[in-house]
Amino acid sequence: MINQVYRLVSPRQIEVTYKDSSITADKVVVRPTNLSICAADQRYYTGTRGEEALKKKLPMALIHEGVGEVAYDPKDEFPVGTKVVMVPNKPVEDDPYVAENYLSTSHFRSSGYDGFMQDYIFIRRDRLVVLPDDIDMNVAAYTELVSVAVHAISRFEEKAINRRGSFGVWGDGNLGFITCLFLKTLYPGCKVTVFGKTDYKLNHFSFCDEAIYINDIPEGYEIDHGFECAGGKGSQYAIDQIIDLIKPEGSIALLGVSEYPIEINTRMVLEKGITLIGSSRSGVADFQRTVDVYKEHPEVVDYLSTLIGQVIEVTSVQDALNAFESDLSSSWGKTVMNWKI
Structure with missing residues (x-):
């Protein structure tokens, strides 16, 4: 099957290429419907990722945040039309101690491997998580970003001490918003405080117990754990x-x-015995936990909808270019492409 792939060939230049893709039993054919632009995509698009990286990774189809509908499954495990979120991480080995998103051998879409800007995605069935039929697909489009926050919370749960009465989240952008929202949802009895510097952004954090400006922190304020976003x-x-x-x-x-x-x-890390927990990307288990929260707490999806900065219908390469350019000037939230090309 000839598939059209929309690849970034140089900064701000996207071209259509044609790829012969085989339909095999281990893969499902998904038609992308809603794609979300990430800051990492923008670094490639604008050429700020670094000349060496661009030489190594381009040409490449962008976007690693996306959802779609099943077009064909040779095993009939996914009915045609099933709404799914696509996991961009593609591990090629198992390690009993290292998660799939930390294995150096794993492939990650839109980072050296073609992302979701294609007519169809031929994807391993274990890289799909089924979405609720009634979910807002524009919100579901950035589930990958949400899963990154969920992954960080899961790592925190495994490694941190059990005193969890208060959390502080630094950062009033998209990731800070999502992290605060999920901490408050998963730990409803705990105090969640967001620390930021932009008034109109902090106004979106209505579900938090407190919002504090980073230059106006009260004397003697304390937290049990912190999240740096x-x-x-x-x-x-x-x-x-x-x-x-x-x-x-x-x-x-x-x-x-x-x-x-x-x-x-x-010096103070040692004196206080602080644990630093690094987190990067996410795996299929994090996507599944994210979708489970969507189902159990539908109000979370409503709150996440406030992160939609703009929705742009894409029916041509020029529309895609316009979406990336418009996203650069957006001051809040995510730019979602309704992928109708």
Whole structure:
């Protein structure tokens, strides 16, 4: 079967290529319907990812956040029309100690391997998680990002001490929003505080117990555990504040990505016995837990809908280019493409 793949060939230039894809028993054919643009996609699109990485990874189809409908399953395990979220991580080996998203051999879509900007996705059946029939597919489009926060929470649950009365989340962007929402949903009796710096963004965190400006933290404020969702240079200041406010033997979950090394006050990490927990990407188990929360707490999907910044219908390559350009100037939320190309 000839499949059309929409690949980034150089910064801000997408071209149609044709790929002969075989239909095999171990794969399901999915028609993408809703795709969400991620900051990582934008770094490739704008050419800011780095010249060496661009040379190595392009040409490549972008997007690793997406949902679709089953078009064909040779084993008939997934009925045609089933709504699914597609897991971009493709492990090629099992390790009893290392999760699939930390194996160096794993392949990740839109990071050296073609992402979801294609007419059809030929995907392993173990990389699909079934969605509720009535879910808002524009919200479901960024389930991958949600699963990243869920993965970090799961790692926290495995490694942190059991005193969990209060959480602090640093970062008032998309990831901070999702992390706060899921902490409050999974730990309804605990206090969740968001720490940020942008007034109109903090106004979206209505479900949190408290919102505090990072330059106006009350004297003597304490938290049991912290989640750093700031990223970039801001991650250094966030970690520094968490170390100051966290109680002894608390944990700090690190989610924000920084392109450059940052300084950490290891003296106080040692003095307080703080545990630093790194998290990156997610696996199929995290996607399944995310969808389970969608089903058990439908209000979560309603809250997540406030993250939709704009929805753009894409029927041509030019529409896709326009979506990426428009996303660059968006001040809040996610840009979702209704994939009708």
